[in-house]
Amino acid sequence: MKTIIPVENGDTLQALQGFLGRLLETGTVDALLVPLRTPYGTVTPGIVTNPEMLAEADPLAPVLPSNGATLAGKLSAREPRAKVGVMLRSCELRALIELVKMQQANLADLVLIAVDCAGTYSVPVFVKKGTGDKGQGLWQELYQLATLQPETSQPEIRAACKICEQPVFDGAQITIELLGSDLSQGIHISLTDELAARLGMSPCDANGRAAVVEKLVAARTASRDAAFAEIRARLEGKEGVPGVFAACIRCHNCMEVCPICYCKQCVFKSPIFDHDPMQFIGWAKQKGAYRMPPDTMLFHLTRMNHMALSCVGCGMCTEACPAELPVGLVFRAVNQRLDAAFDYHPGHSVDDPLPLVTFKADEWTEIGE
Amino acid sequence: MTDTQFEPKIIAFLCNWCTYTGADLAGTSRLQYPPNVRIIRLMCSGAVDPIYVLKADLAGADGILIGGCHPGDCHYQEGNYKARRRVVAMKEILKNAGFDEDRVWLRWISASEGSRFADTIREMTAAIKEKGPNPMKTTWAV
Numbered sequence: 001m002k003t004i005i006p007v008e009n010g011d012t013l014q015a016l017q018g019f020l021g022r023l024l025e026t027g028t029v030d031a032l033l034v035p036l037r038t039p040y041g042t043v044t045p046g047i048v049t050n051p052e053m054l055a056e057a058d059p060l061a062p063v064l065p066s067n068g069a070t071l072a073g074k075l076s077a078r079e080p081r082a083k084v085g086v087m088l089r090s091c092e093l094r095a096l097i098e099l100v101k102m103q104q105a106n107l108a109d110l111v112l113i114a115v116d117c118a119g120t121y122s123v124p125v126f127v128k129k130g131t132g133d134k135g136q137g138l139w140q141e142l143y144q145l146a147t148l149q150p151e152t153s154q155p156e157i158r159a160a161c162k163i164c165e166q167p168v169f170d171g172a173q174i175t176i177e178l179l180g181s182d183l184s185q186g187i188h189i190s191l192t193d194e195l196a197a198r199l200g201m202s203p204c205d206a207n208g209r210a211a212v213v214e215k216l217v218a219a220r221t222a223s224r225d226a227a228f229a230e231i232r233a234r235l236e237g238k239e240g241v242p243g244v245f246a247a248c249i250r251c252h253n254c255m256e257v258c259p260i261c262y263c264k265q266c267v268f269k270s271p272i273f274d275h276d277p278m279q280f281i282g283w284a285k286q287k288g289a290y291r292m293p294p295d296t297m298l299f300h301l302t303r304m305n306h307m308a309l310s311c312v313g314c315g316m317c318t319e320a321c322p323a324e325l326p327v328g329l330v331f332r333a334v335n336q337r338l339d340a341a342f343d344y345h346p347g348h349s350v351d352d353p354l355p356l357v358t359f360k361a362d363e364w365t366e367i368g369e
Numbered sequence: 370m371t372d373t374q375f376e377p378k379i380i381a382f383l384c385n386w387c388t389y390t391g392a393d394l395a396g397t398s399r400l401q402y403p404p405n406v407r408i409i410r411l412m413c414s415g416a417v418d419p420i421y422v423l424k425a426d427l428a429g430a431d432g433i434l435i436g437g438c439h440p441g442d443c444h445y446q447e448g449n450y451k452a453r454r455r456v457v458a459m460k461e462i463l464k465n466a467g468f469d470e471d472r473v474w475l476r477w478i479s480a481s482e483g484s485r486f487a488d489t490i491r492e493m494t495a496a497i498k499e500k501g502p503n504p505m506k507t508t509w510a511v
């Protein structure tokens with residue numbers, strides 16, 4: 001059902017906080033996972049159980065310190081657990097769907113609250129811009145731009161966001177439809193009939209969201225394709241992965257922040273890479289020289305094999321890379337080809353099996369002869 | 370190095386129950402095949418993580434063969450079907466990452482197919498000779 005949260009005195013944030021408070025007060029959820037303003041002006045995800053604390057909630061702050069799918073997994077993978085409303089952006093929800101299929105999260109006691117996304121800033125950019133007046137102007141600017149000029153990207157949002165062609169998520173119990181309307185007047189939301197009845201909300205007319213989303217998606221898709229063409233020219237040309245990742249310092253940050261890379265003990269941190277000293281000398285003799293630390297391209301190529309099929313393009317890896325490598329762009333470009341081969345769409349449905357755990361008897365007969 | 374001198378090095382990951390036994394049969398039947406292959410035995414083709422294949426490729430192996438039981442015959446029911454999907458993904462990734470995906474082969478060879486094993490090695494050695502050495506042999510910065 002579609003409905004609207006009334007906004008008083010143009011205070012959209014307060015209206016949203018009020019709505020979240022109702023979820024707690026009506027017992028719809030026991031807790032909420034939402035972005036909170038810290039006393040120091042920064043924004044971090046946090047768990048709220050006391051409705052009063054929602055005065056600190058800043059769910060529209062345009063920053064993504066981490067992909068919240070991992071956090072939702074921590075709150076849901078094991079029992080006993082509480083009923084938690086998780087307020088997430090599209091790339092986080094899509095990662096969450098993938099984690100469910102990897103048994104790292106469970107939707108049974110989660111209430112998914114999807115927020116339309118107009119893009120986010122890197123943490124340092126956000127910190128520079130967004131402290132002070134609760135950063136209200138910051139998100140207003142982004143949603144206004146996305147609504148009034150969907151063809152134009154705000155130049156400072158993250159590289160991943162500029163090429164994100166899935167800024168809205170379909171399939172949450174509650175969707176905060178921020179695109180396509182005047183947020184100082186009201187917040188359009190859609191929610192299940194059951195939740196609407198519980199919260200005592202009545203239907204209202206549809207908004208101008210669909211048309212805006214369509215334009216935004218078209219513009220982002222065009223930027224994405226241009227970025228893909230550029231990185232593919234490098235990957236398929238002389239450079240390849242060894243060239244593109246040449247400056248990698250092997251910090252593993254990209255893997256640490258990846259919501260899909262969930263392994264507790266990654267093979268690259270396991271003792272199988274504790275080679276004997278003479279092993280390195282042997283390898284150096286074979287090639288004349290040997291890159292240290294070892295196996296850097298092996299790391300990237302293996303990770304691609306292990307997770308690229310489920311890459312949702314959140315760009316956390318790119319954010320975390322101290323060498324400023326286009327990690328996320330590479331993985332997304334590869335992901336697009338893989339998903340085409342397997343006709344798979346990460347994050348779309350928990351019912352689409354992960355491509356590498358399923359099979360058909362009579363497929364790719366030309367590859368295994 | 371000229372082509373006539375180039376002897377490819379092929380790393381073969383063979384499943385214990387079918388292809389490894391097939392390779393053994395080729396040996397005990399005294400079938401002739403090129404000495405270019407180094408065999409690593411695994412319990413099932415489904416146990417071949419891409420990391421093994423990639424390690425061999427980056428170290429300069431000229432060809433990599435994954436051998437398993439024919440579809441339907443895997444001793445763990447579906448290991449080879451899953452291996453096939455993994456190989457499809459791996460080849461797609463290699464292609465998109467600037468590597469030659471045709472250095473990686475997947476073949477189903479049963480325990481009784483000693484001659485099929487010998488033929489496969491012959492065929493693969495010839496195809497890889499045609500390609501020339503893996504450029505990774507001399508690429509240290511990986």
Ligand code: SF4
Pocket residue numbers: 064089090091092117118119120160161162164165166167168313314315
């Ligand atoms: S990648 Fe997409 S959904 Fe994620 S923060 Fe950026 S614009 Fe939003």
Ligand code: SF4
Pocket residue numbers: 245247248249250251252253254255317320321322323324325327
């Ligand atoms: S974050 Fe960057 S430098 Fe660190 S391992 Fe990943 S690609 Fe390499």
Ligand code: FES
Pocket residue numbers: 384385386387388412413414415436437438442443444445446448449
């Ligand atoms: S046991 Fe031979 S492929 Fe699985």
